[in-house]
Amino acid sequence: MKLLLSLFLIITVTAAWAQxxxxxxxxxxxxxxxxxxVKEPDSSDYVRVVRPPDSSSVLFNVAEYxxxxxxxxxxxxxxxxxxTYDGQCLTFYPSGKKQMLLNYTDGAITGTNYVYHPNGKMYLIFTMDTxxxxxxxxxxxxxxxxxxxxKALVTDGNGHYVVYNNLTYAISEEGDVKDGKRVGEWHGSYPAEKVTYTDTYQNGKFISGYCVTAAGTKYTYTGKQQSPEFPAGGNTAFIALLKKKVKVPATLKNKSTQVFVSFxxxxxxxxxxxxxxGSVSPEADKAITAAVNAxxxxxxxxxxGLPVETSWGMPIVFGTAPAAPAKAKTGK
Incomplete structure (x- = not known):
């Protein structure tokens, strides 16, 4: 399937960004x-444009610039x-050259996918387990x-796989693959933080790792990544905390209103x-924002093994939809 750029869309997006x-x-x-x-275009790096589905589709058209x-x-x-991407998704480098051709099913990358170097040459072909x-x-x-x-580094799933940083395109980590899966020791670094790390894999499964900081301190870890966590209860406790800080208008208490909070x-x-x-009400929205900041x-x-800044978010439902009337029982 060919994905075509609309000149009209580019012009209208550029004008809308400026205004x-x-x-x-x-x-x-x-x-x-x-x-x-972010809320303001001046503080953003790119814009996402969402347009209604085509007449023969239920999927929204998404373009980023x-x-x-x-x-x-x-x-x-x-x-x-x-x-929540579905179907084929094509991405580009800032130069305009093709970057990735990915296939999605309900938001998850599936099937066979292709990645290109900034110079236009093929870099990577990979498939995804589910x-x-x-x-x-x-x-x-x-x-x-x-x-x-x-030059081929991996052929038919076997060889040495090199991973590049998305922004600087410097090598970020590298190691061997067998039958397409990571094996043995993998070595990587975070140059800005002067941190190096070594991870061990067995048949694609992460086993353990350690990193060494600029000061020479060594940290070991048994998980490649660990999601952020709100103490004493996780997301459920955090949502409960926010709800305590927010007064829902009386006119909205008998209906369900959902907002997505990111931070x-x-x-x-x-x-x-x-x-x-989304919005509950101007006053409630301010209270939610204040509660997140506090x-x-x-x-x-x-x-x-090292802390990193990250974006996080979750849906929160305020109010309660009125219960459906009980069905009358019929006797025989």
């Missing part, structure tokens, strides 16, 4: 390169925001990998940058 208002029949959402959604006006992504989604209890890396099966000159969890666990998708510290996200 901070969307063209008719489209919705705009603004993001930083790390995926954090860099600030230079060039396309970043073209695909389809079953939801408006956050996006086990939900495994990480992306553990589900990934690398079939082919080439360097920037086209940043910093390396030290403090919370900030709250953003609401949240107790979370356990931060960990990658390779």
């Amino acid at each position: 901070n208002k969307p063209a008719e029949n489209q919705q705009l959402f603004y993001f930083k390169n790390n995926g954090l959604q 860099y600030r230079n006006g060039k396309a970043k992504l073209i695909g389809k989604s079953s939801t408006i925001n956050p996006a 086990l939900r209890n495994q990480s992306f890396e553990e589900n990934m099966r690398v079939m082919s990998c080439m360097d920037t000159t086209g 940043t969890i910093r390396k030290d666990g403090t919370v900030g940058n709250p953003l609401l998708l 949240s107790p510290a979370w356990k931060p996200r960990l990658i390779n």
Whole structure:
């Protein structure tokens, strides 16, 4: 299936970005390169444009654009925001060259997928297993990998796989694969933090790892990544805390209103940058934002044993929809 860019769409998006208002029949959402959604276009790195489904489809048309006006992504989604991609999704480098051709099913990458180097040469061909209890890396099966000159590094699932940083394109980690799965020791680094790490895999499954900081301190870990966690109860406790701080207008108490709350969890666990998708009421929205900013510290996200800043979010339902009237019992 060929994905075509509409010149008209590019023009209307550029104009809407400059004026901070969307063209008719489209919705705009603004993001930083790390995926954090922001309210103002001036503080964003790219814009997501969501348009109604085509007449023969139930999927929304999604296009993303860099600030230079060039396309970043073209695909389809079953939801408006956050996006739940379905079908083929094509992404581009800021230069305009093709970056990835991915296949999605209900928001998950499936099937055979293709990644390209910034110079346009093929970089990676991989397939995805669909086990939900495994990480992306553990589900990934690398079939082919080439360097920037086209030299084969992995052939038919066997060889040495090199992973590049998405922004700098420096090598971030590398190691061997067998039958498409990671095996043995993998070595990587975070140059900005002057951190190196070594992970051990067996048949694609992460076993253990350790990292060494710039100060020479060594940390060991048994999980490649660890999601952020609100102390004493997780997301459920955090949602309950927010609800205690919010007074729902009497006119809305008998109906269910859902909003999506996103925010940043910093390396030290403090919370900030709250953003609401949807609205309860102006007063309630302000109370939700204030409650997020005043949240107790979370356990931060960990990658390779080290805390990292991350975006986090969840849906929250306020009010209660009235119960359906009981059905009358009929006697015989």
